Amino acid sequence: MQRRLALSLLRLACLAAQAGPAPDGADTIYLNGDIVTINDAQPSAAALAVRGGRIIAVGEREQVLASRRAGTRVVDLQGKTLLPGFVDAHGHVSLTGLQAVSANLLPPPDGKGSSIAALQSLLKAYAQGPVARSHKIVLGFGYDEAQLAERRAPTRQELDEVSRDLPVIIIHQSGHLGVLNSRALQLAGLNADSKDPxxxxxxxxxxxxxxxxxxxxxxxFSAGMGLVQPSPKDYAAMLIEGQKLYARFGFTTGQDGRSDENSNKTWMALSQSGQMLIDLVSYPDITMPFTAALMKSAWVSRSYQGGFRIGGVKLSLDGSPQGKTAFLTHPYHVPPTGKPADYRGYPALPDQAVARHVDQAYAQGWQLLVHTNGDAASDQLIQAAEQATARHGAADRRTVMIHAQTVREDQLDAMQRLAITPSFFGMHAYYWGDWHRDETLGPVRGDRISPAMSALRRKMLFTQHHDAPVAFPDAIAILDAVVNRRTRSADILGPDQRLPVDVALKSITLWAAWQHFEEKDKGSLEVGKLADLVLLDKNPLKIPSSELRSIQVLETIKAGKSIYKAATTKGRAPAKAAKPGRA
Structure with a gap:
């Protein structure tokens, strides 16, 4: 099935390559740079023309210039590189907005959270700022015990040193754990009598x-995140900030995976008021009571309304490997403190519940995205998908296994047979590669984390993602991580799983668009597709792979409208972002 879909994409590419400029002429023409189309039938072009937010010509310079008219804007790329806008295969734009208004506790190179003392210092500075003062809460995001000098999370007493009067809440970089100070625990109603959910x-x-x-x-999720409830106005502002961050890194389509009721209502309001900067596809949590009614609304569509749509549902089956909560078939290399040697993490749901939710999605025709980090959780999905397919028949559902970090070779075979697409979190090779090698998985399993090359050898379509705010929504960092698989210590984690650059680019453009059922509109530079574009200072296909991370996003263009321009070509600091609104 994957092969037939790939051939279909190629036939569409060939047809688009044969089309010429529209008779009404171009609004904008781009030339004098490298135009990387991500279209196998026409891999590169000398020029590209846009009219009404869509591509009307792509090819040789004179062919495209034939669409020039009075008033056409001609953009000299000055040797820079134009690509399709990046498509988010999995992330959480709403939580990225929360990250934007929190204290940055990320470890280097993305922040300064390298020790518990450093976290305390960052939180104390944040406590004196406008957000903490106005909302009476100290909120931090991005601590990671794997990168802290102490190799452990801070305790409630250590957060009490930041403030005893205000609740102090810090969120693990994975988003799957958090730490509360004594005041926050009290507000959450947690004490010695509280039971584990x-x-x-x-x-x-x-x-x-x-x-x-x-x-x-x-x-x-219930106690910690339950204390973080911004007002509707503040929440809308957060979601706008999340979109701006995505645009800064070249993304023209974002995803809000495992979205909740509040985020969906806010996205609808933003779309209706013309405040969407990028396209946003939402996947509400299938286990939540509000989802059944939401999935009957007009927002569930393959077409966007004002830049927003609901694409399907999300199901989460386990935790994170870096937090040692992912559900594995074999024990962790080094179990968490206080856990036995045979500790394997734990599932989020029992097998029966997994089967029930997967069957519900298949019966309703909902696209299903399923979070599985550990291979035991992947077994749960495969078993449930096998049963649901037998009951409801094969169809073009594009079920996605999100993360698929420890997926085995036999599981990839089963996924190919069941048409389950892996979306890998390949950035782990850089951010947590050393931790996985030494702590969570050991050297053998660690080498196989996010095994995208194993999927490629099977000619499977797959995607790569950033899982923002777990990592910044940085497509260039994804590219560097999956091509080089270089860890923080400069070790190479699983050299046989490194991807070619052109394949890595497809996984964050065309194949990611296909995952969302949007390959006819996005993911490659072809006539008729949306003019979703990103301008880079270098061509990733022409520089040494060791230099990929140095590439900078200069401009992001959504449907022909510039939504981000870098103020400088030095570093990756935030610069100009357009105000939300459709072109």
């Missing part, structure tokens, strides 16, 4: 009863 864990102090502040999985 299904699929979650409240870490305890030496007495085995008193919460130490660290909450895992469902305990964190």
């Amino acid at each position: 299904e699929g979650g864990h409240i870490q305890r102090e030496a007495d085995g009863k008193t919460p130490n502040g660290v909450l895992e999985e469902t305990a964190w």
Whole structure:
């Protein structure tokens, strides 16, 4: 099935390559640079023309210039590189907005959170700022014990040193854990009598009863995130900031995976008021009560309304490998403190519940995105998909296994047979590669994390993602990580899983558009497709792979409208972003 779909894409590419300029002429023509089309039938072009937000000509210079008319704007690329706008295969734009208004606790190179003392210092500075003062909360995002000098999370007492009066809440970089100070625990109603929820864990102090502040999985989602409830006005502003961050990194389409009721209502309001900067496709949590009604609304569509649509549903089956909560078939290389040697993490849901939710999605014809980091969680999905397919028949559902970090070779075979597309979190090779090699998986399993080359050898379509705000929504960082698989310590994690640059580019453009059922409109530079474009200072196909991370996004263009322009070509600091609104 994957092969037939790939051939269909190629036939569409050939037809588009044969088309010529529209008779009404171009609004804008781009030339004098490298135009990388991500179209196998026409891999590069000398010029490209746009009219009404869509591409009307792409090819030789004189062919495209034939569409020039009075008033046509001709853009001299000055040797820079034009590509299709990047398509987010998996991320959380709404949470990226939350990250934007929180203290940055990320470790280097993305922040300064390298020790518990550093976290305390960053939080104390944030506590004196406008957000903490106006909202009476100290909120931080991005701590990672794998990168802290102490190799552990801070305790509630250490967060009490930031403030005893205000709630202090910090979010793990994975988003699957968090730490609360004593005041926040009190507000959340957590104490020595509190029980662990299904699929979650409240870490305890030496007495085995008193919460130490660290909450895992469902305990964190319900209690910790439950304390973070911005006003409608503040939430709308957060979602706009999340879009701006995506545009800064060249993304013209974003995803809000595992979206909640509040985020969906806010996205609808933003789209209706013309405040969408990029296209946003939402996947609400299938386990939540609000989802069934939402999936009957007109927002569930393959077409966008004002830049927003609901594309399907999300199901989460386990946690994160870096947080040692992913559900594995074999024990962690080094179990968490206090856990037995055979500790394998744990599932978010029992097998019966997984089967029920997968069957519901297949029966309703909903596209299903399923979070599985550990291979035991992947087994849960494969088993449920096997049963649901037998019951409802094969169809072009484009079910996606999100992360697929520890997926085995036999599981890839089953996924290919069941038409389950892997969306890999290949950035782990850089951000947590050393941690996986030494702590979570060990050297053998660590080498195979996010095995995209294994999927490519099977000629499977797959995508790569950033899972923002777990990592910045940085397409260039994805490219560098999956091509080089270089860790923070400069080790190469699984050299046989490194991808060619052209394949890596497809995984964040054309194949990501296909994953969203949008390959006819996005993902490559072809006549008739949207003029979703990104301008880079260098051509990733022409520089050494060791230099990929140095590439900078100079401009992002959505449907022919510039939505981001870099103020400088030095560094990746935020620069100019357009105001939200459709072209």
